[in-house]
Amino acid sequence: MSSQFRSPHVCVAVAFILAAGLTGCGKEEKPAVPAPKPPKATPAPAPVAPAAPKAEIKAPPPVAVAPAPAPAKPVAHNGNWMLLGQQTADFRRDHDRFPVGVEKGRFREIQIRVSGAPIYLESIAVTFGNKEQFKPNVRHQFNEKSANHTIDLPGNSRLIRHIDLVYSTAARGKGKSTVRIYGR
Numbered sequence: 001m002s003s004q005f006r007s008p009h010v011c012v013a014v015a016f017i018l019a020a021g022l023t024g025c026g027k028e029e030k031p032a033v034p035a036p037k038p039p040k041a042t043p044a045p046a047p048v049a050p051a052a053p054k055a056e057i058k059a060p061p062p063v064a065v066a067p068a069p070a071p072a073k074p075v076a077h078n079g080n081w082m083l084l085g086q087q088t089a090d091f092r093r094d095h096d097r098f099p100v101g102v103e104k105g106r107f108r109e110i111q112i113r114v115s116g117a118p119i120y121l122e123s124i125a126v127t128f129g130n131k132e133q134f135k136p137n138v139r140h141q142f143n144e145k146s147a148n149h150t151i152d153l154p155g156n157s158r159l160i161r162h163i164d165l166v167y168s169t170a171a172r173g174k175g176k177s178t179v180r181i182y183g184r
Contacts (some may be wrong), residue, residue, distance in 0.1 A: 081111060081182035084163070089119055089177040093168040098181050099161075102129045106157035107183035111150045112165070114142035116177040123166045124151070129159030142177075 082105075085098035112121065119142050126134045140149045163181055 080184045082184060084110070084160070084181045084183045086178060086180040087165075089117075089167060089169055089179055093122075093166070095164065095166050096179065098163040098165070100163060100183070102159040102161065104160070104183075106159055107153060108157045109150055109152045109184060110160075110163065111148055111182045111184075112140075112142075113148040113180045113182065114177055115147065115180075117169055117175050118143035119167045119169050119177045119179065121149070121165065121167045125164040126151075126153065127161045127163070129161060131161070 084100045084104065087096040087098065089096075110126065112124075121138060121140045121142065124136060124138055126136075128134065134154055136151055138149070138151060140146070142149070160183065165179065165181075167179070169177060
């Protein structure tokens with residue numbers, strides 16, 4: 001053999017080539033490469049059945065509810081006038097508060113009635129349910145000829161919390177006066 005085949009590297013290479021040629025018997029072999037895997041098949045979506053018609057949800061039948069009972073109406077006196085309060089007047093300047101309360105109802109007008117000794121009404125203040133005040137300009141002498149005085153309240157019928165009166169007795173020695181307030 002020639003010197004070129006004596007190198008160990010060359011000898012191995014030649015042996016390798018010869019071995020490769022002998023095993024193939026003239027066929028060309030391709031190196032073993034794994035075959036590509038077929039792509040995974042994604043499952044087809046399940047067919048969707050047509051939606052069943054939605055059942056109508058019916059509201060329950062209305063329940064008959066009795067209306068709330070109306071608040072008891074106060075008893076009216078003397079032709080639809082209802083007594084809201086009364087006080088006895090002294091023989092001096094006096095201030096009296098007549099508590100009415102919103103539970104007595106609504107009123108369009110009030111009437112002041114005086115019996116006994118005459119009095120002089122100096123001022124009046126009506127406090128409504130919403131705490132608004134009405135102060136009519138009323139100065140009135142109550143005596144035998146003029147024993148009552150009617151005052152229209154502003155707006156529609158109103159709830160009244162209380163009524164304040166400032167008055168003085170007109171004559172000494174004629175007894176005491178009784179002041180009554182009515183509403184309708």
